[in-house]
Amino acid sequence: MDFLISEEQKAIAATARKIGEEYGLDYWREKDAKKAFPREIWKAICDAGLCGVALPEEYGGSGLGMLEMALIVENLAAGGGGSTVGQLFMINPIFGGVSISRFGTKEMKRDLLPKIISGEINCCMALTEPDAGSNSLELRTFATRDGNGWRVNGRKIWITGVEAAAKMLIVARTKKVEESKRRTEGLSMFMVDVERKGLTFAPIEKLGTNTLSSCNVYFDDVRVEGNELVGSVDGGWYELLDVLNTERIVTTAGLVGTSELAIRLAVDYAKERKVFGKTPIGAYQGLQFPLAQAWAENECARVMNHKAASLFDRGLPYGSESNVAKLIGAQAAAAATERAMQTMGGMGYAKESHLERLWRDCRLFRFAPIAEEMILNFIAGQNLGLPRSY
Ligand SMILES: Cc1cc2nc3c(=O)[nH]c(=O)nc-3n(C[C@H](O)[C@H](O)[C@H](O)COP(=O)(O)OP(=O)(O)OC[C@H]3O[C@@H](n4cnc5c(N)ncnc54)[C@H](O)[C@@H]3O)c2cc1C
Numbered sequence: 001m002d003f004l005i006s007e008e009q010k011a012i013a014a015t016a017r018k019i020g021e022e023y024g025l026d027y028w029r030e031k032d033a034k035k036a037f038p039r040e041i042w043k044a045i046c047d048a049g050l051c052g053v054a055l056p057e058e059y060g061g062s063g064l065g066m067l068e069m070a071l072i073v074e075n076l077a078a079g080g081g082g083s084t085v086g087q088l089f090m091i092n093p094i095f096g097g098v099s100i101s102r103f104g105t106k107e108m109k110r111d112l113l114p115k116i117i118s119g120e121i122n123c124c125m126a127l128t129e130p131d132a133g134s135n136s137l138e139l140r141t142f143a144t145r146d147g148n149g150w151r152v153n154g155r156k157i158w159i160t161g162v163e164a165a166a167k168m169l170i171v172a173r174t175k176k177v178e179e180s181k182r183r184t185e186g187l188s189m190f191m192v193d194v195e196r197k198g199l200t201f202a203p204i205e206k207l208g209t210n211t212l213s214s215c216n217v218y219f220d221d222v223r224v225e226g227n228e229l230v231g232s233v234d235g236g237w238y239e240l241l242d243v244l245n246t247e248r249i250v251t252t253a254g255l256v257g258t259s260e261l262a263i264r265l266a267v268d269y270a271k272e273r274k275v276f277g278k279t280p281i282g283a284y285q286g287l288q289f290p291l292a293q294a295w296a297e298n299e300c301a302r303v304m305n306h307k308a309a310s311l312f313d314r315g316l317p318y319g320s321e322s323n324v325a326k327l328i329g330a331q332a333a334a335a336a337t338e339r340a341m342q343t344m345g346g347m348g349y350a351k352e353s354h355l356e357r358l359w360r361d362c363r364l365f366r367f368a369p370i371a372e373e374m375i376l377n378f379i380a381g382q383n384l385g386l387p388r389s390y
Pocket of ligand 1: 161
């Protein structure tokens, strides 16, 4: 087992850190306040070739792997962006890039991958529905056969990045549950234009991750062409899982970078701040221990996430590792931002300290893209062999 990062990987991580720090905390505070897509940094990321790091070389990518992508996201997040950087990679190289490069047609790869890699277009993915959250197999959005294509009807919720996206990966039923042998049968994925007759959306007011709006999406008889199918008809569930498990790797990487950043902000503050006499507050163990605990948990999440990414890159099963890394990474980030805020007292509550954004944003990832209870269900079933309660 090799835990060492190669010289090439160090250089990629350093490039990401440089871009992350060049834009820095003030850039993100401004974008958060304006609820604006972080176009400038995304352009810089794409121009440096970081969006396409794990996508095929023949379409403009670097042909490297998820480990390199995790290193990039960690460093951009730690450089100032925090956990929402993971979402930027989720919507583009994962929802767009992984789905197309693994399951898309040749034409789709040729037409869309270069545009995703260069940042010319953004993507998003529509899976969650009002009545199908953690239980994705309950989704009801239906694609009915119509000539050589389909007509889609239904509703999605919480779809992130729609307003900035040109393409949407839709997950829909193409066969009714009642007519399928198993509930995992009868799902399909489609890559469609966001601007299309019958497809409408409206943003939801939310707590954080403000630079990427999340929307209710409505499909009213939306025409989908035959060549917009991604993967197989009715066999989309297992293909979707590959997309979702890589999504977990970038999510965790964003959280790992967030913890690192929050702890650094708190430590810098605690070394300077004196309340009683000459002793800086950072000398108090009551403040040190929780930060040290969060640091330790974060390092475990980082290593487990790198393991998940390395397994994926070698074509080996990585579901357990990516789930465990996401579970611990989200908890560590919640603890790190919470304890960093406590360390900074009132200053931690002020917008100027940046912590409140990191704290708000990372809260999301304890229940999305998969809730920690569902990860524990997965571990109990898959790793411990316990019976299901639901
Ligand atoms: C800001 C934001 C952005 C998002 N972006 C996207 C996106 O881009 N695309 C997309 O498709 N979706 C997106 N989502 C949806 C997200 O993936 C879901 O919110 C998440 O999967 C949880 O589903 P839910 O909210 O319906 O919660 P529910 O499934 O209703 O769960 C509620 C609670 O019940 C618990 N629970 C449910 N079942 C069990 C069980 N069997 N055992 C124990 N506990 C259980 C859950 O763990 C959770 O704590 C986003 C959500 C948010 C809030």
